[in-house]
Amino acid sequence: MHSSKSLPPLDGLNAVIAARDTGSFTAAAERLGLTHGAVSRRVHAVEHWLGTAVFERHGRGVRATPAGQRFIAQVEQALSAISDSADRWRPRRELPVIRLSVVPSFARLWLLPRMRLLQDVPAQRRVELTIEHRLADLSGGEVDLAVRYGKGPWRDSSAQLLFKERLLPVASPDLAAELGGHPSASRLADAPLLHDSDTSQWRAWLKAQGAAYRSKAADRRFEDYDLVLAAAKSGLGVALLRAPLADEAIASGQLVRVSKAWLANPASHYLVMRSGESRGMVLEAAAKLLALSAPLRR
Numbered sequence: 001m002h003s004s005k006s007l008p009p010l011d012g013l014n015a016v017i018a019a020r021d022t023g024s025f026t027a028a029a030e031r032l033g034l035t036h037g038a039v040s041r042r043v044h045a046v047e048h049w050l051g052t053a054v055f056e057r058h059g060r061g062v063r064a065t066p067a068g069q070r071f072i073a074q075v076e077q078a079l080s081a082i083s084d085s086a087d088r089w090r091p092r093r094e095l096p097v098i099r100l101s102v103v104p105s106f107a108r109l110w111l112l113p114r115m116r117l118l119q120d121v122p123a124q125r126r127v128e129l130t131i132e133h134r135l136a137d138l139s140g141g142e143v144d145l146a147v148r149y150g151k152g153p154w155r156d157s158s159a160q161l162l163f164k165e166r167l168l169p170v171a172s173p174d175l176a177a178e179l180g181g182h183p184s185a186s187r188l189a190d191a192p193l194l195h196d197s198d199t200s201q202w203r204a205w206l207k208a209q210g211a212a213y214r215s216k217a218a219d220r221r222f223e224d225y226d227l228v229l230a231a232a233k234s235g236l237g238v239a240l241l242r243a244p245l246a247d248e249a250i251a252s253g254q255l256v257r258v259s260k261a262w263l264a265n266p267a268s269h270y271l272v273m274r275s276g277e278s279r280g281m282v283l284e285a286a287a288k289l290l291a292l293s294a295p296l297r298r
Contacts (some may be wrong), residue, residue, distance in 0.1 A: 008049045012042035013075050019043060020072050021297050024061030097125045098285045101136035101146040102129060103184070105225035106269065109245055115294055118285070138274040143281045145289070146272045159272045162289070164298035165177070165265035167205055170234040170255040179238075179258055185209030188259065191236030194219035194228050201240050205263045205281055209273045227231050245269070269293075 018028035018039070019183065025039045032039065047054050054068035061266040064072060102111055107129060118127050130136055136143040139156040152159045158255075169188055179191060189211045195202055220237055222228045229246055232239035233254045241247075241255065242265060249255040270290055273282065 003077075006049070008075075009042065009045040012049075012157075013079070015039045015042035016046050016072060017076065019055065019062055019140065020068070021059075022061075023063070027057075027061075038258060040135050048058055048208040061164055068165075078253075095124065098125050098145065098282060099128050099143040100127055100285070101143040102131055104131050105146075106147055106245070107131050108226050109229075109248075117292060125285065127285060136257040138272065142153050144273070144276065144279075145286055147289075149273050150267050150270070150271050152189055152270055155273055156275055157272045158275050158277070159270040159284075160290060161297065162269040162271050163244065164268045165245060166262045167201055167240045167265050168243060168262040169205070169238050169259045170232060170241040170250065171231055171238045171258050173253070173256050175235045175238070176256045177257050182259055185211035185259070185261070188238055189213060192216070193221070194220050194231050194237040194239040196222055196225055201265065202261075203293055204266075205240060205261075208263050209261055273279055 011182040015028060015034070018031050019025055022028050022031060026036050028034075029039045034042075047261075050067075050071060052067050052072060053065050056065055058120060065196065111129070115127070115215070119125075130143055132259045135148070135154070136146055138144075138146060146157075147162065148154060148159070159202070171191075175191075179187065182201070183191075185206055185217070189206055192200055193213075193216070199213065206213045210230075219238070220231055222231060224245075229247060229249055231237065233249065238258060241249065241257075243250075243262075250257065256288050271286055277283065277286075
């Protein structure tokens with residue numbers, strides 16, 4: 001019987017599996033490129049290590065014993081586990097990666113629903129998203145492309161407009177009914193207002209309608225813009241919808257306009273890359289993004 005710490009003769013395991021599969025040492029030898037005698041010796045070495053017969057010999061070949069069947073099944077499971085483990089460490093021949101930096105709200109509201117369109121078919125590159133609030137370093141090679149929200153320009157980079165936005169007040173259908181259809185700007189100023197960390201958009205919209213912004217205890221602030229929309233859908237207050245970024249919220253009926261008035265957003269979405277970018281696959285990915293957003297620029 002084998003020691004609990006010893007291993008079976010490893011070159012014999014393939015011989016055992018081949019003999020089980022083919023039903024004879026001769027056929028196993030042909031499969032493995034060995035002689036009949038070499039297969040027989042290797043199987044015998046495994047049986048000696050195991051301390052029991054793995055095969056019953058008969059005139060037409062061999063047949064696994066009950067103990068042999070159980071042993072071979074365990075060997076195959078072990079070899080499969082080793083193969084799976086090797087796959088985790090084996091270097092992969094992966095597609096070239098384009099790293100694209102975006103803020104969370106832009107990723108969730110606009111980019112992720114279009115990611116499949118951004119990839120080539122068949123895939124020639126993999127677009128990997130870096131989702132964060134900070135400005136990623138393009139010139140230092142931290143990312144290859146970035147979608148930035150603002151007025152620009154940005155240092156050491158070139159920017160192309162993806163699309164502009166309009167700001168329009170929206171609320172849940174229930175809250176809109178409470179406000180009375182299309183309330184005045186003064187009425188909206190008195191309602192709970194939802195916004196991100198910047199109140200300048202509400203201030204600008206209300207000023208354009210002849211009303212003044214004032215901070216209230218009922219107002220709510222959220223770090224991410226899509227959370228502002230989620231709060232509006234829940235009826236917590238009135239939000240400024242940034243069209244066309246969040247048009248789906250109106251199209252789905254989850255939010256409705258509470259005023260016909262809208263204001264051009266001074267901030268826009270830009271596709272940014274480092275100055276002098278010449279890598280073909282980066283320029284191709286940029287062109288694909290610009291093509292996807294082209295209907296929004298018309």
